Amino acid sequence: MPYRLPFVLACIVFSINSLFAQYVQTIKIDTKENMLLLGVDKDGHLKQVYYGKQINTDFLKDLTASGNDAYTSYGRYAENVALRLTHNDGNTTTNLVYKSHAISQSGANTTLTKIILSDSYYATNVVLNYKAYLDENIIEQWTEIINKEKAPVTLFDFASADLSFQSQSYYLSYYYGDWAKEFNMIEEPLHEGTKIIDSKLGVRSNQHSNPSFLLSLNQQLAEETGEAIGGTLAWPGSWQLKFDVDQDKKLHVVSGINPYASQYTIATNDTFKTASFLHTYTMNGAGEITRRFHRWARKYGITDGYGSRDVLLNNWEATYFNFDEQKLTDIIKEAGNMGFDLFLLDDGWFGNKYPRNNDDAGLGDWEVNKKKLPHGISYLTEQCQKNNLKFGIWIEPEMVNPKSELYEKHPDWAISAPNRVIDPQRNQLILDLANPKVEAYVYGCIDNLLRENKGISYIKWDCNRYVTNPGSAYLGKDKQSHLFIDYSRAIIRIMEKVRKNFPSVTMMVCSGGGGRMDYATMPYFQEYWPSDNTDALDRIKIQWGLLHFFPAVGLASHVSVTPNHITGRTTPLKFRFDVAMTGKLGMDLQPMQMTEDEKIFSKKAIQTYKNSIRDVVLHGDLYRLLSPYTSDRTAQMYVTEKQDKAIVFSYLLHKSIYGDKSVLYLKGLKKDAMYKIAELNKGSFSRLNDYEGKSFSGDFLMTHGLAFNMYNEFESAVIELTQQ
Numbered sequence: 029m030p031y032r033l034p035f036v037l038a039c040i041v042f043s044i045n046s047l048f049a050q051y052v053q054t055i056k057i058d059t060k061e062n063m064l065l066l067g068v069d070k071d072g073h074l075k076q077v078y079y080g081k082q083i084n085t086d087f088l089k090d091l092t093a094s095g096n097d098a099y100t101s102y103g104r105y106a107e108n109v110a111l112r113l114t115h116n117d118g119n120t121t122t123n124l125v126y127k128s129h130a131i132s133q134s135g136a137n138t139t140l141t142k143i144i145l146s147d148s149y150y151a152t153n154v155v156l157n158y159k160a161y162l163d164e165n166i167i168e169q170w171t172e173i174i175n176k177e178k179a180p181v182t183l184f185d186f187a188s189a190d191l192s193f194q195s196q197s198y199y200l201s202y203y204y205g206d207w208a209k210e211f212n213m214i215e216e217p218l219h220e221g222t223k224i225i226d227s228k229l230g231v232r233s234n235q236h237s238n239p240s241f242l243l244s245l246n247q248q249l250a251e252e253t254g255e256a257i258g259g260t261l262a263w264p265g266s267w268q269l270k271f272d273v274d275q276d277k278k279l280h281v282v283s284g285i286n287p288y289a290s291q292y293t294i295a296t297n298d299t300f301k302t303a304s305f306l307h308t309y310t311m312n313g314a315g316e317i318t319r320r321f322h323r324w325a326r327k328y329g330i331t332d333g334y335g336s337r338d339v340l341l342n343n344w345e346a347t348y349f350n351f352d353e354q355k356l357t358d359i360i361k362e363a364g365n366m367g368f369d370l371f372l373l374d375d376g377w378f379g380n381k382y383p384r385n386n387d388d389a390g391l392g393d394w395e396v397n398k399k400k401l402p403h404g405i406s407y408l409t410e411q412c413q414k415n416n417l418k419f420g421i422w423i424e425p426e427m428v429n430p431k432s433e434l435y436e437k438h439p440d441w442a443i444s445a446p447n448r449v450i451d452p453q454r455n456q457l458i459l460d461l462a463n464p465k466v467e468a469y470v471y472g473c474i475d476n477l478l479r480e481n482k483g484i485s486y487i488k489w490d491c492n493r494y495v496t497n498p499g500s501a502y503l504g505k506d507k508q509s510h511l512f513i514d515y516s517r518a519i520i521r522i523m524e525k526v527r528k529n530f531p532s533v534t535m536m537v538c539s540g541g542g543g544r545m546d547y548a549t550m551p552y553f554q555e556y557w558p559s560d561n562t563d564a565l566d567r568i569k570i571q572w573g574l575l576h577f578f579p580a581v582g583l584a585s586h587v588s589v590t591p592n593h594i595t596g597r598t599t600p601l602k603f604r605f606d607v608a609m610t611g612k613l614g615m616d617l618q619p620m621q622m623t624e625d626e627k628i629f630s631k632k633a634i635q636t637y638k639n640s641i642r643d644v645v646l647h648g649d650l651y652r653l654l655s656p657y658t659s660d661r662t663a664q665m666y667v668t669e670k671q672d673k674a675i676v677f678s679y680l681l682h683k684s685i686y687g688d689k690s691v692l693y694l695k696g697l698k699k700d701a702m703y704k705i706a707e708l709n710k711g712s713f714s715r716l717n718d719y720e721g722k723s724f725s726g727d728f729l730m731t732h733g734l735a736f737n738m739y740n741e742f743e744s745a746v747i748e749l750t751q752q
Contacts, residue, residue, distance in 0.1 A: 055067070055143060060163060062080065080309055096190070103120070108270055123148040140158070140160075171188055180296065186300060188284035191257075193243075197245070199249055201314075212569065225271075226266070227286065228286060230266050232543035235543045238577075239260060239261035242317065244314075252695070256309075259283060262303055263546055285303050286512075321579075337642070339369050339638065340370040341368045353403065357411050359619075362619035372421070372486060373419070376397075379432070380398055382431050383397050383400075391434075393432050405421070406481060418485040421486070425522075427457070429455055429456050430442075440501040486534045486536070489537055490538045534555070536553060537552075542557070565607075567585065581647060583610075586608055601630070602629070640708060643668075653665060653695070660688060661678065675746065680739070680741065680744070691733040701726045716747065
């Protein structure tokens with residue numbers, strides 16, 4: 029059970045007053061189903077008393093926690109603390125005591141609790157912020173550290189949140205991976221000692237992992253049962269999650285910006301604000317955590333979360349850098365004929381002195397390449413309008429090639445340590461956004477592009493490397509460790525400004541794949557690109573993992589060419605469409621590369637997606653049925669919030685000689701409602717003839733299930749359920 033004292037809640041029924049001293053103050057952070065209870069003990073220290081489902085707290089009011097402070101500090105605790113700083117006189121310890129708190133209604137669905145703590149001797153204040161989203165049962169935490177001392181103080185640890193739990197056992201699920209193999213999930217038990225998951229990459233910080241986790245108590249993680257906590261950090265830079273189990277089996281979870289190589293000096297009267305940490309508790313397993321985060325994200329965590337999304341065609345796999353006006357015009361005409369909504373021009377459209385003909389030149393010089401596009405962007409937007417398409421374009425504004433006019437003029441604008449050889453990745457360096465002039469330049473490039481080309485309605489915003497050889501020519505020698513944090517704050521400011529000034533432009537966040545999927549970035553974007561690997565088989569696992577925290581309404585999922593350009597794998601066109609339809613459908617496969625039969629199938633599939641699938645997938649609740657981690661067959665379904673329609677996706681990943689007879693026990697339906705079944709995206713045959721056109725009760729579908737064999741590798745089925 030979550031930490032309620034060093035005892036299971038059900039056992040706290042005897043000799044309460046004799047065991048525990050009285051609180052002098054209690055503070056509740058409530059959602060509809062959850063409660064985080066904090067208490068101030070007689071010495072003024074703020075304690076975490078309880079975190080779990082809503083309960084009557086009358087019997088808790090006389091209790092004091094014997095576990096960790098609600099925000100641990102170095103000096104009171106020896107290691108794995110939330111706060112560690114050096115005061116202006118060199119004292120390295122901090123003793124935080126309660127001063128006051130206030131609770132305000134910050135919206136019909138949100139309350140904000142601010143708790144002010146202060147060092148018992150020094151003029152250092154810490155404000156703990158708890159924003160509770162009532163309906164979604166999500167709590168958002170962040171911390172403000174305020175220096176009121178007469179000289180600067182230096183931060184060494186500065187966590188966003190500090191939570192404690194008590195259980196017999198703990199199972200941690202988290203992500204690992206790399207470019208083209210992102211979001212692999214792994215579960216492992218936590219034993220005594222410390223487990224750290226982190227990123228030290230500074231930029232593109234999620235390349236190897238993601239700042240999200242699932243914590244299951246007393247049992248391994250289950251989909252619809254068991255106590256579980258889900259947490260994710262909203263920060264685009266280096267991050268750290270620490271899980272420490274002590275000798276009494278108490279678990280201490282500290283989350284926030286990674287302090288590695290990032291000690292930070294706060295001047296007198298300045299405030300250091302940490303990243304936000306979002307979390308929820310449930311007794312209904314991983315599925316409930318997912319649905320809470322998805323509903324929260326559609327409302328608060330992503331731009332236009334209940335809006336529709338366009339089906340786009342990207343030129344990248346057709347042309348890469350090798351294109352001209354005529355080639356693009358031909359693609360645009362084909363896209364219009366196929367029923368797409370938007371054409372996206374990817375990398376390679378810019379640079380004149382150093383044309384962007386491959387990835388070794390041009391970044392930083394955001395001028396239209398006159399040789400490739402002599403009539404400019406406006407010509408392409410006009411061609412799109414003629415073919416009933418919107419127009420989108422690729423940018424990578426934070427980066428610079430050494431072979432560019434920008435780098436020739438401002439080599440000091442690139443992140444690089446002095447007296448070291450420059451260290452390009454993908455032939456590029458990162459611009460130093462800690463420098464206000466560079467920040468202004470980067471924003472200005474985007475601003476100019478959009479103001480001068482009114483026909484641009486979509487931006488794909490990429491970021492293709494992380495920080496090595498860190499150094500800033502702008503920051504002084506005593507503030508080099510500020511680089512990672514100042515960079516991240518600057519990129520958030522740029523994104524926020526672009527979103528504010530161009531509210532009608534749709535934006536996709538891309539970072540060589542899912543390298544920038546976090547809830548500090550995503551509120552400014554409508555879409556996210558989870559991986560450069562568009563192989564449908566690989567995408568099943570990639571998307572299975574990321575969908576635990578990030579909603580399908582933003583999931584850009586494309587039908588790609590076969591054999592796939594990254595994996596070399598060949599998969600059926602139907603399979604590729606059926607996988608891509610579990611998110612926001614797009615295509616890299618070009619109509620000019622298709623047979624006539626493939627064009628007919630694709631055109632029909634696009635219309636089926638728009639008319640029957642899109643709204644349910646993008647705005648519905650996700651239920652996972654069969655996991656690709658435990659079965660050769662996988663299945664998931666989306667159900668509208670009204671429960672009047674559902675879409676079920678089922679895939680066979682490996683050939684089954686005698687047939688895979690797994691039963692799909694559906695979820696999330698109304699028990700007493702009748703649902704009519706129809707198969708969508710039919711291929712040359714169907715295995716659902718026993719169900720096609722018939723109606724069944726929600727109770728039948730959830731308890732008896734759908735049973736149909738699947739035999740062939742990369743076989744797939746999409747099933748529509750409509751309430752009658």
